[in-house]
Amino acid sequence: MATEGRVLKLGETAPRTAWRSLLLTLPIAVWSFLMFSHSGQPGRSGKIATIVTAIFMITLFFMMMRTWSTYRWRRWFFVALGLLFPVGFIHNVMVMRGTMGIPIEEMIAGRTPLCYLPIPLLILPAAFTKTLVFPGSILPNGGMSGAGMAAMAGLWLAITIVVGKGWCSYACFFGGIEEGAASVPTRAKLRKIDPRWRYGPWAVLLAMVLLSLALFESAYCMWLCPFKAVSEYVAARNTVGLIQNGIFVVLFAGLVVVLPLLTKKRTQCSFFCPFGAFQSIFNKTSVFDVRIDRTRCSPCVLCLNACPTMSLTKESIAQGETLMSCMKCGACVDVCPKHAAVWHIKGTEVANKPERARLMFLYAVWGMAIMFGGSIIAQGLATILHVFV
Amino acid sequence: MKPRARLGYTAAGMTVFAALLVPFLLLGLFAKGFAALGFHVDEVYSGGPKVRTVQSGAYSIDIHRPVHPHMLQTEKPFVQLDWRPVSALPPQVSDLVDVDGDGQPDIRVSFDVPKDPKVPLRVNVDTLNPRYEAMQYAGKEKFSKLIVRVDDAILVRVPLTRP
Numbered sequence: 001m002a003t004e005g006r007v008l009k010l011g012e013t014a015p016r017t018a019w020r021s022l023l024l025t026l027p028i029a030v031w032s033f034l035m036f037s038h039s040g041q042p043g044r045s046g047k048i049a050t051i052v053t054a055i056f057m058i059t060l061f062f063m064m065m066r067t068w069s070t071y072r073w074r075r076w077f078f079v080a081l082g083l084l085f086p087v088g089f090i091h092n093v094m095v096m097r098g099t100m101g102i103p104i105e106e107m108i109a110g111r112t113p114l115c116y117l118p119i120p121l122l123i124l125p126a127a128f129t130k131t132l133v134f135p136g137s138i139l140p141n142g143g144m145s146g147a148g149m150a151a152m153a154g155l156w157l158a159i160t161i162v163v164g165k166g167w168c169s170y171a172c173f174f175g176g177i178e179e180g181a182a183s184v185p186t187r188a189k190l191r192k193i194d195p196r197w198r199y200g201p202w203a204v205l206l207a208m209v210l211l212s213l214a215l216f217e218s219a220y221c222m223w224l225c226p227f228k229a230v231s232e233y234v235a236a237r238n239t240v241g242l243i244q245n246g247i248f249v250v251l252f253a254g255l256v257v258v259l260p261l262l263t264k265k266r267t268q269c270s271f272f273c274p275f276g277a278f279q280s281i282f283n284k285t286s287v288f289d290v291r292i293d294r295t296r297c298s299p300c301v302l303c304l305n306a307c308p309t310m311s312l313t314k315e316s317i318a319q320g321e322t323l324m325s326c327m328k329c330g331a332c333v334d335v336c337p338k339h340a341a342v343w344h345i346k347g348t349e350v351a352n353k354p355e356r357a358r359l360m361f362l363y364a365v366w367g368m369a370i371m372f373g374g375s376i377i378a379q380g381l382a383t384i385l386h387v388f389v
Numbered sequence: 390m391k392p393r394a395r396l397g398y399t400a401a402g403m404t405v406f407a408a409l410l411v412p413f414l415l416l417g418l419f420a421k422g423f424a425a426l427g428f429h430v431d432e433v434y435s436g437g438p439k440v441r442t443v444q445s446g447a448y449s450i451d452i453h454r455p456v457h458p459h460m461l462q463t464e465k466p467f468v469q470l471d472w473r474p475v476s477a478l479p480p481q482v483s484d485l486v487d488v489d490g491d492g493q494p495d496i497r498v499s500f501d502v503p504k505d506p507k508v509p510l511r512v513n514v515d516t517l518n519p520r521y522e523a524m525q526y527a528g529k530e531k532f533s534k535l536i537v538r539v540d541d542a543i544l545v546r547v548p549l550t551r552p
Contacts, residue, residue, distance in 0.1 A: 114450040129459070213460075363408070364408040
């Protein structure tokens with residue numbers, strides 16, 4: 001295969017033409033216009049932030065089309081999401097209540113915004129007693145800034161139907177923080193990780209589901225969520241509260257910053273996150289997945305090393321599959337020199353028109369990324385720009 | 390094309406179509422559907438449903454149904470009383486309240502109403518009925534024992550003695 005006067009090496013792919021890439025990007029540009037004109041940020045800084053975010057998202061998609069590469073461009077979006085979410089969110093809660101600690105009166109008033117992480121923990125108490133063990137609002141537009149439980153449950157369900165476990169790569173505003181930390185070092189200092197750690201999220205999920213049912217509170221939010229350190233937490237009113245907040249900070253520093261820096265893996269997602277484990281179930285219902293074409297695979301295990309969530313093993317590669325925890329980030333597809341790791345639509349032949357599968361997946365998932373993550377990026381950016389503009 | 394492949398592409402196409410519908414239809418539909426499922430927020434947070442209202446001059450006291458925590462929940466059972474509107478409350482409130490509706494006062498609740506809503510509230514509760522626990526200079530230590538200002542009301546939660 002030749003391009004621009006030089007011969008490409010095995011596995012190298014000629015870039016798509018700019019015109020064709022633009023044409024493929026056009027639907028996303030139209031979608032961005034629809035989404036950002038519908039939910040743009042207020043004020044001059046907000047307008048600038050909205051325009052910059054729209055251009056950012058469209059450019060990344062264009063680059064995905066032009067270079068055939070998914071992971072490295074997605075990572076720009078995802079890290080921006082992870083870094084800008086706390087900026088916008090913390091600013092919002094500081095303006096509304098003057099503290100990141102949730103005062104007890106706000107909880108009683110049902111104004112605690114629900115994030116998606118405790119959703120699996122609410123299911124059993126709700127199933128047995130019709131009670132939601134979260135101090136939020138059930139009204140569709142209730143809660144702080146309309147971030148009530150119904151709104152978040154609706155958002156989660158709608159996006160999960162479309163992207164399944166892809167949530168963890170294209171929607172989770174917390175995952176971007178550790179992906180950012182994991183992308184800092186050029187090489188992992190800590191390479192040998194006991195594969196049994198993969199069961200960590202399932203163990204945490206099981207323990208938290210049972211504890212939440214027994215204690216009738218979202219036990220993960222109260223005791224174990226590392227991201228309380230960069231969002232909001234129950235205001236410490238006594239020694240127990242101080243211990244809880246100490247745990248949040250230690251878990252955040254360890255799992256979201258230090259370990260990703262040492263391992264180049266998303267350690268919180270891979271070894272701890274109960275929501276991630278819960279979301280893995282939806283890999284079974286999603287029509288899109290990543291497969292390994294065994295006829296092309298050497299196997300060089302580059303994909304195994306590149307996977308940020310340890311969702312590939314030698315055995316799974318031999319079977320041509322990823323593990324259930326695969327979040328469709330595309331790292332393995334990008335790194336494979338023989339194009340053996342491919343995007344795939346269930347029911348079709350593996351490696352039969354993988355680019356068609358990738359395109360269909362990306363249109364769906366990037367549409368959701370613009371709608372959900374794009375608005376969060378714009379909000380965070382507007383908060384920063386507000387200082388200067 | 391094999392039927393399985395045809396089915397796969399159809400499902401993939403439907404997924405892309407569903408993505409188009411998310412912001413315009415599915416989000417609102419699912420949120421409304423969730424709200425219509427009839428769930429309620431745990432009464433330890435919400436304070437339980439209001440059962441009676443007692444008028445006391447320019448203001449009223451809403452009395453809620455006693456809340457009994459579930460299983461291993463660490464809070465004590467409690468009853469919530471709401472004084473509202475805050476603007477009609479005198480600087481010092483001291484009311485005898487018949488909580489259980491038997492015609493006899495059960496507790497005396499006393500608290501100051503500072504003009505600045507940010508000033509922390511403190512409450513004293515003297516019991517005339519052993520079913521209720523006394524409170525001395527209580528703030529907002531626990532969900533089952535507190536005084537807080539929520540919007541236009543001052544909420545007092547009085548713990549119940551365990552049977």
